Amino acid sequence: MTTTVERTEAVAPVSSTSDKSRAERRLGWYLAGPAFAVMLLVTAYPIVQAVFDSLFDYRLTDPQNSAFVGLGNYGVILTDSVWWTSFGVTVLITVVTVAVELVLGFALALVMLNALRGLRPVLRTVILIPYAVITVVSAFAWQFAFSVDSGFVNAWFSFLGTTADTDWFGTQGSSLFVICLAEIWKTTPFISLLLLAGLAQVPDVLQEAAKVDGATWWQRMRRVTLPNMKAAIMVAVLFRTLDAFRVFDSVFVMTAGANNTETVSFLAYRQTIERVEIGLGSAVSVLLFLSVVLISVLFIKGFKVDLSQARGE
């Protein structure tokens, strides 16, 4: 310590900034350290534990016969059509919901941005309400709406060909349609909020300059608005994709995985919680984790997403 002090005194201008930045860094650690430690405890530890467990044939009700199987569990999973069906269903739900939510969310963001000042708070609250609903509750609400015995959808949409006996949860296509609808209704507000932040960042000067140059609304949208909020769009898509890839609640409530509507999260749940096959279930969870990491890397490196946009920096 003494030498450091002496040296800082010797070269004052440089050292004062380095001292300041060091102090700031220390303060940063003091402030973020506890959260970092908690994150390590509740996130990193379970991940490491899951990776460890995934290397064993370990059943909760039969711990005596636990055996090391190396990558055997991964072999079983990756050669099983159940995994690939779940993976396909998850990708389908992700692509459909994120695409629809992006378009809808953008429209809602535009409405929120351009609404009259007095209307804005009311509008934002109304648009955000679905996001405030717990996913399980929203899933139940949609299930009740579409179910054969208690639903009203069959009666309301009879002009589209639904009859009192239309069983929405009887086939894969219609079940996934309802699941996607519930997901879209629930999370579009989230994406629209992120896009609203992006829209608000587009400088008015640019819009006005384009207007003066005689650009139409569509030209301004394509040439000025969208390019200027690309980062915000990518962040919104990344966050929502990561979220959508882990879809669980709606499937659990509406179909319990029947008619090939099982997603990867649901598969992990069934192996770990229902079958109490901790080893196999952990391996599914690790593969789900790796998929999510892969999506993140793909977005951040491939599309050069700047995550700081999410914080509005």
Place this chain on the structure above:
Amino acid sequence: MRGPRRRLTAVAAAIAVIAALSAACSSAPAGPPTLTWYINPDDGGQTEIAARCTAAANGRYTIATSTLPRQASEQRQQLVRRLAANDSSIDIMSIDPPYVPEFAQAGFLAPMPPAVDAAAREDRVPSSIEASTWQNRLVVVPFWANTQLLWYRKAAVAAMGLDMSRPVTWDQIIQAAAANRTQIAAQGVRGESLTVWVNALVESGGGSIITNVGETDPALIQLGLTAPPGIDAARILREFGDAGVAPPGFPTADEDTNAESFQSGSAAFMVNYPFIWGKAKSGVEEGTLPQSVPDDYGWAVYPRTLPDLPSAPPLGGINLGVGAFSEHPDLAYEATTCISNPENSAYYFVSNGNPSSRLSVFSDPAVLAEFPMAPVIRDSLTQAEPRPQTAYYAEVSGGIQRTFHPPGAVVPGATNQAATDLITAVLRKEALL
């Protein structure tokens, strides 16, 4: 000097607080030991029985109840997770019969004292004893026993010319329902109730889903699904789908939704548990259902798979297990004897609609007044067969649910083979479920 003295005071205070806290934690609570009974949700019957047995114990113990999730599979998950962590708070638990072997094999159940064993076998329907046994030992105490009956609407069935005083087969009721454009409410949902149905069809045909019951090595479990009774079961399911007698929403229909279709009259037949009788009666009491509806309810023993072989109706209910990590296993076993005594069993039957595992209860006047079909329930329980008894029940049941769903699309032979292949691979840990 001030510093050290203050520090000394702080240390002394800390020691005093810790000592007080640890004393509070370690000292046994005053009064008799409290036994925690993990119950499945019901209409308050088990809580009342807990209070009655607490009173009957004369201060030797008190029973507190803790409610488990609604679904049997979720009840099992919660109990298994807690027991795997050696949870000593579980003294008594209400266990669904098919999970008994798993609990016993995992060492989650305290050994049963001989006196309790002897008392638990008295006056019981045979199927409830069979479902409480693992490796030739009684491991849980039978509490109540449930079974499915064939329910029918008297007026509709009289017009069909079907003699319901004699045993009927699935083929007969499917043909009668199809000819009269009515429905048969059966549980087609991808869930435990589908396994219950498939198992009843296979057992009624003289077969078994697992042929070497008691095998503890999952890789050596033998399945009987491809034998003729298994094929017959698949044939009936397919006929059921093809004949157009399935209710709307059949692939998602469970016991509750079927009770509604039967009550509304859209289905003239239904296979279901006796709770539907209580449901209809409460509807009348609340004024939401006319008395003529339950008056039109008829009941018979579960339909046969083969004309000349008595049916093996589904067996449900609840058995009482004592946790292996309980601090008071003897008292807990003593409590199970009280919980399942004839008076409490009769009370539970009358008040909650859950039939007893005790034969004598079915001739109790109070029971007969409330449940006129009690003798048929007793006959059904006498014929009933439990679901496949194995420590890997969740795998077997899950495999059946995946391959036999939707039941109307089953292909006799091919589905049986697919189910056998899947369950075998899953048990050998070569496939996911």
